[in-house]
Amino acid sequence: MKKIIIPVALLSALALQSCDKGFEELNTDPTKTTKAFPEQFLANALMESVEYNMIRNRNLNNELMQVTVDIGDGDGKVFRYDFRRNWADYQWNGHFTNMSNYKDMYDKALEPLNYNRAYQAVSLICQSWVYSILTDTYGDIPYSQATLGRDSLILEPKFDAQKDIYVDIFKKLDSANTLLRLSPSTETLSASADLVYAGDKAKWRKFGNSLMLRLLLRVAHKPEMAEYVEKLKNMLTTEAANYPIMTSNADAAILRWTGIDAYLSPYSRLRVQDFRAISLAAFFIDYLRDSQDPRIDISLYNSLYGTSSSSNNRWGISPVSGNYAGIESGYAQSTGERTRQSYFYSSDQAVAVSLQTEPMTGMIMNYAEIEFIKAELALKGLFPGDPKTYFYNGAKNSITLWMPGWTKDIVQHLSESDKEWNDLGSFEDKMEQIHMQKYLALFLVDNQQWFEYRRTGHPKLPKGNGLKNNGEMPARMYYPVYVQSSNPKNYRAAVERQGADEINTKVWWQKP
Structure with a gap:
């Protein structure tokens, strides 16, 4: 008889193969799926975005915009414009990391078995919302190549010019409006995953278009954006039916903290x-x-x-x-x-x-802001109507958002303290009136008070004699220090195009 000699290596492989047989099946929980669905990304992504904004609102925006004063004689006090470079990391890291959730939600909603235009639209709206906050805080940022390290191995993304970012955001919001218009009733949003509108697609559409109004106004003064000024006017007039916007406080975009399970306000953890x-x-x-x-x-x-x-x-x-x-x-x-x-x-x-326990601190955007946008446009002759009508509507809804039972006449209320609309005032006087009330309406809304002040110079803030930075309101946040070493080529290109990585370097829409 001939001996059959089987190599040891082969025997080992056969043994391992035998041991592995059925391993995957045995270690798979039959009650769980290994595939993700679009709705599984939404709740956590929304909570993360709102939390980053709330913390930055509290310790940056509110200090700069004289809502609060973190009293003390030490260095590094925001209310004195005494910035530290390491403050730049928090919002940058948080929002860019969380952006992957919105993009994954969009990709999953494109898959044949999960195809859902509503989730695609919500993803585009949320991406636009968060990217707008990032670019208005830092200026030029990674955008077209952002968050592509995992799938495309782009570990050093280029910084896109702010103008290009804005143009693409408008495209995203236009696409979202179309997707929600075309989305049939069978393509639903999970009410439990949607912490802002509980699955109401019509309200998401209003929010997306209202966000577009906010951003169109921010760049409307730039000569190279003339075509978008026309878009802004058309959205409110001839194209209004195609671009529904917020029309009452019921449309406000607010993540209301319930205090139940994971839905705890980040303020409650202080x-x-x-x-x-x-x-x-x-x-x-x-x-x-x-x-x-x-x-x-x-x-x-x-x-x-x-x-x-x-x-x-x-x-x-x-x-x-x-x-x-x-x-x-x-x-x-x-x-x-x-x-x-x-x-x-x-x-x-x-x-x-x-x-700390107020449910409405998760403020994203409210209806009063829309009325103040209309008031400014009417004052500038870009929208029909009397600006004081929108001024009073904004002031009233800013109050009743928080105090629904308040029924006093708003004209009487403001006249009692000499805060009523001044028909005889100059253009700047009227801008100040609009933006003082808008400042109150933007309470708790991420960094929007700071952005609007940088755009308009209103409301006029008193300047204490202890201000640093030559008493100049910071125009942006530094880039995170680690970006200089982790992405040096693109960091240098951004600085060369935009200006020095300093807090007084104006972003594109602030420049003449």
């Missing part, structure tokens, strides 16, 4: 003492107090001592010694720390009222 440590700025609280604004408990106005009432204290603002008062923003370091004044936490009631 320590109470840290939340209360930041005082309100005089510019913000003095205007609310002097205009008898119902969003704070105005019963204490002109009362040296009193008791707060929770019925009219939606923002949870705490009085000090019975009165509402704020701290001068930009005060000099050498004068010593200021005594804390009113802040966003009121414990004078049986139940404390605070923005």
Whole structure:
């Protein structure tokens, strides 16, 4: 008999093959799927985006725009325009990382078994929303090649010019509008995954078009964007039926924190003492107090001592010694720390009222902003109608968004504190009136107060004698330091095109 010699290596391979047989089947949970569906990306992506915006609103926008003052005589105080380069990382890293969720949602909604134009549209709207915040914060950013490292191995993406980013965002929003118009009733959005509109496609369409109005207005003054000025006008007139926009507070884009399971406001994770440590700025609280604004408990106005009432204290603002008062923003370091004044936490009631647990802090965009956009366009002759009509509509809906039961006549309300529309005022006077009320409407809306101030110079902010940076409002955020070493070629190209990587370098739409 002949011996058959089987190599040891082959025996080992056969043994391993025998051991592996059925392994994959045995270790697969039959109740779970290995494939992702579009709706599985939405809820987490929305929460992440809103959280990054809320944190940046609190510690950057609010300090720059004199909503709050993080009192102290140390260095690195935003309210003194004393920036640190390492602050640049948070929003950049968070939004670019999370952008992959929106793009994956879009790709999954293109697959034959998952084909759904509604999810494609929502993805494009959310991408446009987040990219607009990134470019308006930093200027030129990675865009066309962003987040392609995983699939295309583009680890050093080019920085696109801001003008090109805006043009492509308008294309995305136009596509989203068309997709939602064509989406049949069978292509639904998951109500549980959609934390903003609970699956209402019509409201997503209004939000997308309203976002386009915001961004069109931001670049309408640029000569090279003349065709988009026409688009802006047509969206509100001849093409209005094809571009539905927000028409009431019910259309507002807000991620309402329920406090249930994972849906916890990022503010609720702060320590109470840290939340209360930041005082309100005089510019913000003095205007609310002097205009008898119902969003704070105005019963204490002109009362040296009193008791707060929770019925009219939606923002949870705490009085000090019975009165509402704020701290001068930009005060000099050498004068010593200021005594804390009113802040966003009121414990004078049986139940404390605070923005830490307020469901509506997940503000994305609201209807009042649309009315103020119309007011400015009408003032500039780009939209028919009387600007004061839109001014009053905006002011009223800014209040009733937070105080739905408030029924007072808005004209009477503003006239009682001499804040009514001034027909005899100059163009700049009227812009100031519009943007003071718009400033209040943009409360908690990511960095929009800062963006609008950089675009218009309104509202006029007082300048403390302790401001750094020669008293000049920063025009952008630095690029993250690590980008200089991880993507040096494209970083240098962006700086050469846009200007020095400094906070006073104006982004494209700020330049003449």
